[in-house]
Amino acid sequence: MIFEVKNVDCGYGSTRILRDISLSIESGGILCLLGPNGVGKTTLFKSMLGFLKLKAGNVFVNGENIDAWSIKKIARTIGYVPQVHTPPFPFTVLDVVTMGRVAHMGLFGTPSQKDINVAENALERLGISDFRDRIYTEISGGERQMVLIARALAQNPKILIMDEPTANLDFGNQIRVLTQIKALAADGMAIIMTSHFPDHAFLCSTEVALLKRDSSLIVGIAENVVTEENLKAAYGVDIRIIRECIGGNDWLKSCVPVLS
Numbered sequence: 566m567i568f569e570v571k572n573v574d575c576g577y578g579s580t581r582i583l584r585d586i587s588l589s590i591e592s593g594g595i596l597c598l599l600g601p602n603g604v605g606k607t608t609l610f611k612s613m614l615g616f617l618k619l620k621a622g623n624v625f626v627n628g629e630n631i632d633a634w635s636i637k638k639i640a641r642t643i644g645y646v647p648q649v650h651t652p653p654f655p656f657t658v659l660d661v662v663t664m665g666r667v668a669h670m671g672l673f674g675t676p677s678q679k680d681i682n683v684a685e686n687a688l689e690r691l692g693i694s695d696f697r698d699r700i701y702t703e704i705s706g707g708e709r710q711m712v713l714i715a716r717a718l719a720q721n722p723k724i725l726i727m728d729e730p731t732a733n734l735d736f737g738n739q740i741r742v743l744t745q746i747k748a749l750a751a752d753g754m755a756i757i758m759t760s761h762f763p764d765h766a767f768l769c770s771t772e773v774a775l776l777k778r779d780s781s782l783i784v785g786i787a788e789n790v791v792t793e794e795n796l797k798a799a800y801g802v803d804i805r806i807i808r809e810c811i812g813g814n815d816w817l818k819s820c821v822p823v824l825s
């Protein structure tokens with residue numbers, strides 16, 4: 566499975582937010598999209614998923630242009646974890662996660678026992694089965710984030726697009742989610758995620774795309790993209806990359822801001 570974004574322009578109305586964006590990810594890969602607030606990461610995601618009409622370029626899955634695909638076919642193939650939202654109705658957590666099965670349901674759109682089992686397994690996998698019967702609108706932002714990730718797992722897509730999956734999460738849950746993301750990729754999923762923490766690129770990405778304000782994109786492995794120079798150019802602040810040898814040729818790397 567290969568997911569490719571080729572020469573895409575996207576934006577709203579007559580405003581182009583991003584121009585000539587190209588990137589790709591294969592099964593087992595994790596592409597971490599970094600960039601400052603308002604640069605266009607969510608806009609790119611919505612455009613890749615067909616929620617926003619592309620202004621130029623194309624999106625391909627295994628060489629097939631998804632422009633002609635039905636919404637159901639897109640949803641069976643590509644999962645999306647949006648930034649946390651509050652739905653208008655007080656569904657239970659299990660209901661919200663079961664909604665991830667919609668693209669797999671039959672003509673009448675009623676969840677089967679299998680759909681419910683898949684949803685329960687997704688909650689279990691993330692260690693949040695205790696929330697099963699809680700009302701989604703009455704749990705915390707971080708808990709909702711975990712539920713949205715469970716919903717995407719229940720959807721069982723081949724490609725998973727995650728918009729700031731660790732936003733709102735405490736330190737432990739951030740690590741749990743990053744560990745899950747690595748496990749999903751190891752199972753063969755292709756994952757694209759955004760993060761406001763360049764360290765996450767060191768922790769779990771196979772590739773990084775750093776988006777700058779001028780729409781230019783630096784793509785490559787974390788080692789080459791997450792550098793002090795590139796972070797300064799993208800975020801306008803001084804950052805040191807600290808390296809710690811953890812044995813043999815294995816290094817831990819971390820970004821530390823230099824406050825003036």
Ligand SMILES: Nc1ncnc2c1ncn2[C@@H]1O[C@H](COP(=O)(O)OP(=O)(O)OP(=O)(O)O)[C@@H](O)[C@H]1O
Binds near residue numbers: 602604605608
């Ligand atoms: N519905 C909309 N209509 C018009 N402009 C929009 C709309 N949504 C977002 N924008 C603008 O598009 C630009 C990119 O926004 P976007 O949400 O894609 O950025 P982002 O990189 O995801 O930001 P953040 O890191 O803060 O989530 C911003 O200038 C934003 O104000």
